[in-house]
Amino acid sequence: MARLLTHPMIDWKDDGTPVAREAGDVYFTAGDGLAETRAVFLQGCGLPEAWAGKTEFTVAETGFGTGLNFLALCELWQAHRPTPNAWLHFVSFEGFPLTEADAARALGAWPELACLAARLLADWPGPVRCVHHLVWPDIGVTLTLHLGDIHDTLPQSQFMADAWFLDGFSPAKNEAMWSADLYGLIAERSKPGASIGTFTVAGAVRRGLTEVGFDVVKAPGHGRKRQRLEARLALASPAKPDIYGLRAHNGPRQKIAILGAGIAGASAAYALTERGADVTVFDPVGPASGASGNPLALMMPRLDAGDTAQARLLIDAYLAARRAYSGMEGAHETTVRQMPKDKAEQTRFAKLLADPPLPLEDLEAISGGGLLHKRALVLEPARIISGLLDNVRVRTGTVEISLQDRLVNAEVFDIIVLATAMETNRQLGWVGLEGRLGQVESVADARPVQAEAMASGHYALALEDQRLWGATFEKIEDGVPAATSAAARATNADALRQLSPWWQRSATSLPVQSRAAIRATTADRLPLVGAVPDYSAALETFSGMRKGRPVDADAPVLPGIFMVNGFGARGFTWGPWAGRVLAAMCLGGPSPAEVAALEAVSPVRLIVRALKRGEV
Ligand SMILES: Cc1cc2nc3c(=O)[nH]c(=O)nc-3n(C[C@H](O)[C@H](O)[C@H](O)COP(=O)(O)OP(=O)(O)OC[C@H]3O[C@@H](n4cnc5c(N)ncnc54)[C@H](O)[C@@H]3O)c2cc1C
Ligand SMILES: C[S@@+](CC[C@H](N)C(=O)[O-])C[C@H]1O[C@@H](n2cnc3c(N)ncnc32)[C@H](O)[C@@H]1O
Known part of the structure; x- marks a missing residue:
């Protein structure tokens, strides 16, 4: 299976x-798509009445296609949003994404949806296996689009739906989209009483839904179709144990303190602010004062060979970062020539290029076995962080906390x-x-150029009259403060000479x-993003893991305490993705990440791993 998805051929x-x-x-249906959507899916799920009085409502769909159902739902939400702070979450699954041009042509048939369509098309995803996540705060809508075969992506999705639109092609033409294994996964992701609307009345669909606990009825069909189905979940599936603490926070969530004003915080x-929370950031020194405070930073993907959960997680993070920074002051698009730094990297690049995870718009081969990243960013961290904190209260000076009482400065x-x-x-x-x-070197007052970047283990960045190169990477004891050194400067100078002798001569003069x-x-x-476990309670609850026994229990967590950390050498790539993952965990709503990714970054993993290895 190729890593890139294929666009469908459209007639x-x-x-x-x-x-x-x-x-x-x-x-x-030809000539009648929007009316059919309204009848089969919106009315079929009892909308808008079903979301009356709710602050949050989640609709899931099989088969995103042109996005017509999503846009029709958004239009209905705009007209009947239950409160000005309510959120509509839409989760969908698509294995063969349309090109933006085909989607634009299809949606062009409905002038009444033009504004919403333009917005969707402006962020239309490429043919990449990923979780495409959009947040539209002004109308209170999120879109979480899992791209890939639904049999792979539905089991990896994390949400609970109030309503479902089952909209694969007809079961006779696209059996896979209606196969028996999907119904159980649908039921597991449905809240009690969740509704389903679909155009088909196929016997296998009725039986499949009934077997997993839905009450299914036939309703009068739309247009020339005689009948359609409506269903309602009578019997909710029991919740699975939450070993990694991934479930949304279950308690008050409006007033939030964030400690640390680097790129993570x-x-x-x-x-969190975008999703409507009241956020205060505390930092003893101030924004961008720690590792995030270099004059320039590079944001480019780290690409792993092979389609693993970790490889996909790195791609999701890169795409989320691109979307988050693009248009911000302090973000400058650039190409990066990345030459392999050693034999192992040469082999990895060759594998990558044989089956690339990103389309040619993002990634190409260059001679000598290198990668040309075509949509990387040179960032000005101080401006980016100040932009992210624009609408947020920031407090500097002493920070005193009690995690148990959830107190910050009393x-x-x-x-x-x-x-x-x-x-x-x-x-x-x-x-x-x-x-x-780590140490970087920089100069101001160089000959002005547009954003430029090169990388090969070390990197060199240029933006207008600034140049920055580095960085060293050395172990340091916890508690020892960072200090610059002449040795690190010499290492960086050598690395710059390897990257570009011309840069080396002009910058170091x-x-x-x-x-x-x-x-x-x-x-x-990998970073640490998620609920903070209660360490001693977790050791006790999971003690069987020391003996290799499976333990099916929820992770004990410190109520209301979360973390975002461990960004290593790629903080500016991880930041926006981690922020969105955290917002879904703290405030509710579908996760913009696969379950395997959430487990891979969960702080609980450190305890699980240590127990399994007998280290604690
Ligand atoms: C030399 C070097 C070059 C790098 N280059 C790049 C690059 O080009 N691209 C890239 O993506 N990444 C790069 N990185 C990595 C990136 O800088 C880090 O991953 C990122 O800055 C980590 O962000 P953070 O917010 O977790 O940490 P920090 O930026 O260190 O922020 C932590 C904050 O916590 C605050 N704090 C401490 N104690 C408290 C407390 N008790 N209460 C409240 N706040 C507190 C600190 O004052 C600080 O502001 C580089 C790192 C280094 C060192
Ligand atoms: C009827 S169309 C959906 C129409 C869509 N809801 C809309 O509003 O335009 C069915 C969709 O299911 C997708 N699909 C078919 N098989 C799939 C699979 N195995 N995994 C994921 N998506 C699939 C198709 O590519 C197609 O976009």
């Missing part, structure tokens, strides 16, 4: 209806998020983050500034 009927050539079926603050919060890099080792005691000292800081890293090089 167009005379009235403009798109037909998927391979499936041999229409995306919606600022991204979390942005994502004020009670519903939720506290620890984004304090290495300081978290002292705040929690058991986390064991390791410090890696100017006065050079060094800056050192400490990156907080984890042993597996």
Whole structure:
């Protein structure tokens, strides 16, 4: 299976209806798509009445196609939003994403949806296996689109639906989209009383839904179709144990304190504020004062060979970062020439290019076995962090906390998020983050150029009259402060000479500034994003893991305490993705990440791993 998805070939009927050539079926009924959507899915699920009085409502769909159902639902939500702060979450699944041009052509048939369509098309995803997540705060809508075969993506999705639109091509033409294994997964992701609307009355669909606990009835069909189905979940599936603490916070959630104003804290603050929370950020020194405070930073993807959960997680983070920063002051698009730094990297690049995870718009081969990243960003961290914190209260000076009482400087919060890099080792005691000292060199007043970047282990960045190069990466004992050194400067100068002798000569003829800081890293090089476990309770609850026994219990967590940390050498790539993941956990709503990714970044994993290895 290729890592990239394929766009469907579309044929167009005379009235403009798109037909998927391979499936041999229409995306919606010819000439009548919007009316059909309203009748079969919106009315079929009892909308808008079903969301009356609710502050949050989640609709899931099989088969995103053109996005018509989503846009029709958004239109209905705008007209009948139950309160000005209520949120509509839409989760959908698509294995063969349309090109933006085909989607635009199909949606062009409905002028009444033009504004919403333009918005969706402006962020239309490429043919990449990923979780595409959009937040539209002004109308209170999120879209979480799982791209990939539904048999892979539905089991990896994390949400609970109030309503479902079952909209694969017809069961006769696209059996896979209606196969028996999907119904149980649908039921597991349905709240008690959840409704389903679909155009088909196929016996296998009725039986499949009935077997997993839905009451299914036939209703009068729309247009020329005689009948359609409506269903309601009578029997909710029992919840599975939450070993990694992934379930949404179950308590008050409006007033949130974030400790730390680096890229981790600022991204979390942005994502939580965007979702309507009242956020205060505390930092003893101030924004961008720690590792996040270099004059320039590079944001480009780390690409793993092979389609693993970790590889997909890295791609999701890169795409989320691109979307979050694009258009912000302080973000500058650039290409990056990345040459392999050693034999292992050469092999990895060759594998990657043989089956690339990103389309040619993002990634190309260059001679010598290198990668050309075509949509990377050179960032000005101070401006980016200040932009993220634009609508957020920031308090500098002493920070005193009691996690147990959820107090920060004697004020009670519903939720506290620890984004304090290495300081978290002292705040929690058991986390064991390791410090890696890094140094970069920079000059101002160089000959002005547009954004440029090169990388090969080390990197060199240019933006207007600034140049920055580095960075060193050395172990440092926890508690030892960061300090610049002449040795690190010499290492960086050597690396710059390898990257570009011309840059080396022109940049180092100017006065050079060094800056050192400490990156907080984890042993597996993945960040820590999620609920903070209650360490001693977790050791007890999960003690059977020491003997290799399976333990089916919820992770004991500290109520209302979350963390976002361990960003290592890639803080600016992780930040926006981690912020959105955290916002879904703290405030509810579908997660913008796969379950495997959530487990891979869960702080609980550190305890599970240590128990399994007999280290604690
Ligand atoms: C030399 C170097 C070069 C790098 N280059 C890049 C790059 O080009 N691209 C990239 O993506 N990444 C790069 N990184 C990595 C990136 O900088 C880090 O991953 C990122 O800055 C980590 O962000 P953070 O918010 O977790 O930590 P920090 O930025 O260190 O922020 C932690 C904050 O917590 C605050 N704090 C401490 N104690 C408390 C407390 N008790 N209460 C409240 N607040 C507290 C601190 O004052 C600080 O502001 C580089 C790192 C280094 C060192
Ligand atoms: C009838 S169309 C959906 C129409 C859509 N709801 C809309 O509003 O335009 C069915 C969709 O299911 C998708 N699909 C078919 N098989 C799939 C699979 N195995 N996994 C994920 N999506 C699939 C098709 O690519 C197609 O976009």
